[in-house]
Each structure stands twice: as C-alpha cells, then as structure tokens.
Amino acid sequence: MSLDFLSPRPTAQAPARSPMVPGAARAGAVTEIRDGWEVIASFGDPAGEAAACRESVGFADVSPLPKVEVFARPGGEFVAGTATRVGEGWRCPVRPERTLLLGEAVTGAAGITGVRTCDLTGTLAALVVAGPAARETFARFCALDLREAVLPVGGFRPGSVARTPGFLLRDDRDRFLVLFGAAFSEYVWEVVADAAARLGGRPVGADSLPATKTEAARA
Amino acid sequence: MSYVLTCPNCGPREVTDFGFGGEVTTRPSGHPSPRELNTYIYFRRNVAGPQREWWVHRSGCGAWFLAERDTRTNEVKWTALPEDAPGAATPDPVSSGEAR
Numbered sequence: 309m310s311l312d313f314l315s316p317r318p319t320a321q322a323p324a325r326s327p328m329v330p331g332a333a334r335a336g337a338v339t340e341i342r343d344g345w346e347v348i349a350s351f352g353d354p355a356g357e358a359a360a361c362r363e364s365v366g367f368a369d370v371s372p373l374p375k376v377e378v379f380a381r382p383g384g385e386f387v388a389g390t391a392t393r394v395g396e397g398w399r400c401p402v403r404p405e406r407t408l409l410l411g412e413a414v415t416g417a418a419g420i421t422g423v424r425t426c427d428l429t430g431t432l433a434a435l436v437v438a439g440p441a442a443r444e445t446f447a448r449f450c451a452l453d454l455r456e457a458v459l460p461v462g463g464f465r466p467g468s469v470a471r472t473p474g475f476l477l478r479d480d481r482d483r484f485l486v487l488f489g490a491a492f493s494e495y496v497w498e499v500v501a502d503a504a505a506r507l508g509g510r511p512v513g514a515d516s517l518p519a520t521k522t523e524a525a526r527a
Numbered sequence: 528m529s530y531v532l533t534c535p536n537c538g539p540r541e542v543t544d545f546g547f548g549g550e551v552t553t554r555p556s557g558h559p560s561p562r563e564l565n566t567y568i569y570f571r572r573n574v575a576g577p578q579r580e581w582w583v584h585r586s587g588c589g590a591w592f593l594a595e596r597d598t599r600t601n602e603v604k605w606t607a608l609p610e611d612a613p614g615a616a617t618p619d620p621v622s623s624g625e626a627r
Contacts (some may be wrong), residue, residue, distance in 0.1 A: 466587035
C-alpha cells in the first residue's frame with residue numbers, strides 16, 4: 309500500500325477524487341477534471357464500453373453525483389422503497405424522517421430551512437451498473453431481490469451490498485445506481501469488477517453512461 | 528445460522544443486515560438502589576422461547592425497532608417500530624425479580 313497520500317504534492321488544481329480512481333487507473337482509465345472532480349471519462353475504448361453496456365454489463369464510477377441527506381418529517385406520506393424522479397435526480401425516502409436527495413434533486417434542498425441537512429457527496433461513493441446482465445451481476449454479491457416485479461424503475465432499497473451498508477436504486481430498466489461508504493470503494497470496485505468480468509462485463513467511463521438510458525428515462 | 532428479519536421501513540432482509548440490541552428491559556425509575564442498578568445493567572432473562580428484542584437495521588435505513596423472536600427456533604413473530612409495537616408482554620428482570 310502506498311503512503312503517498314500522506315504527503316500530497318501541491319498542484320494548481322486540487323480536484324476531489326473518488327477512491328475508485330486508483331483501481332480504475334490500473335484498468336486503463338482516462339480521467340478528466342470536471343466540476344472540481346477527477347472523473348473517469350472513459351477507458352480508451354468507447355465502442356467496447358458501449359458494447360458492454362448493450363450486450364452484457366458495464367459499471368462506472370459516478371461518485372461526483374451530488375448527495376444530500378435531509379432529516380425532517382415531511383408533510384406527505386412516507387412510501388418506503390419508492391424513489392421519486394426530480395428532473396435528472398431522485399428523491400429517495402429512507403425512513404419517515406430521513407430522505408436522500410440525489411443529483412438534480414439536491415437543488416430542492418437549497419431552500420429548505422429549519423431542518424437538518426447533511427452533504428454526503430464525499431461520504432458515499434456511487435457506481436452505476438448497466439446492461440442486460442446487471443441484475444445477474446448483483447446476484448453474485450448482493451441478496452436484494454432485483455426482479456422487475458419486485459423492484460420496478462424508481463425502486464429504492466437500503467441494504468447490504470457486498471456485505472457493506474448501502475443503498476440501491478433502479479434508475480432505469482437495466483440500470484442500477486448503488487451507493488456505499490466511500491471508504492469501501494476500492495473493495496466494492498474489485499467485487500463488482502470480479503462479478504462483471506465473469507459475465508463478459510467491464511468498467512466503463514462516465515461518457516458511456518448516457519447511452520445506457522432508455523428513452524423513457526430521458527423523457 | 529441465517530434467517531430473515533423484516534425491517535419496518537425496508538421490508539424483509541437477511542439477518543446479517545441487522546445488529547442485535549439485546550432483549551427489551553425497563554430502565555429503573557426514581558432513585559434505584561445499587562442492587563436494582565446492578566440487576567438492570569448486568570442481568571438478563573435469557574429466555575428459551577418468545578423474547579422481545581431490540582434490533583437495528585445497520586446496513587439499511589439505520590432504524591431501531593422491536594421484534595419478538597423465539598430464541599429456540601429463530602422464528603420471528605413480528606417486528607415493529609417502538610411506537611407501533613403491540614403491548615408489552617415481556618416482564619423485565621428488575622420488576623419480576625427473576626434476576627435476583
């Protein structure tokens with residue numbers, strides 16, 4: 309294990325870095341600085357990455373996704389296990405008094421006063437697992453029932469993922485977003501890579517992800 | 528040994544998702560004697576049969592809830608948030624004097 313992190317070299321830019329970047333870099337990741345984050349843009353093979361997402365399974369680090377936790381008793385009814393789409397983001401109910409806002413839904417937290425909010429963007433890492441074999445990939449390290457009849461699009465499940473506490477959201481028919489503690493990132497990356505490789509899958513860059521959304525999800 | 532518990536918020540999950548919080552006890556009120564405090568802290572009924580217990584959904588929503596589980600068979604009769612739990616049926620060791 310390298311101890312380089314103890315003596316960081318000063319640079320003109322100091323981007324936030326997902327803990328999955330080192331593992332991805334060993335797999336040939338090409339990173340770019342976007343919105344203050346070092347983002348895994350691709351793995352140098354856009355056609356291969358798109359094919360993996362289309363034919364088997366691709367997984368991508370999306371840790372820069374904004375995540376905010378809101379603690380408040382909402383006026384509306386608490387519907388466990390069902391997230392609500394807010395633009396390109398999601399509002400995910402965890403408990404009656406605890407809600408997780410993802411992506412564009414975070415902007416809705418800006419105007420909230422009188423409740424406790426907590427930015428979890430750096431605390432929770434995130435992976436998108438997409439493709440026809442995505443469910444089969446999860447079946448190798450996660451006991452959650454992901455059948456479409458049980459977990460339709462928008463289904464949200466707090467639970468154990470690869471034996472670590474996490475959250476799982478089905479954000480499209482063959483596309484899942486999984487959130488877990490950033491400290492477990494390298495381990496989870498390895499677990500997912502191992503499971504996906506046996507199904508013909510591979511890591512993909514963030515640039516390949518828009519193509520994994522169906523028309524319904526884009527609308 | 529594994530079995531399934533139902534989180535009141537998240538639904539059924541394997542028991543490894545949860546943390547065990549021990550059997551339900553009643554905190555002594557007023558000015559408890561050292562013997563009562565000692566009993567409250569160190570003594571448990573440890574029944575062989577249905578027992579009311581605290582659990583926490585550690586890997587999920589993080590909620591603490593109550594469950595009634597048969598300690599001989601691990602059959603879970605019900606789970607509920609504290610405010611929704613059925614009336615107390617488990618005598619606590621302090622008031623029942625069983626632990627003395």
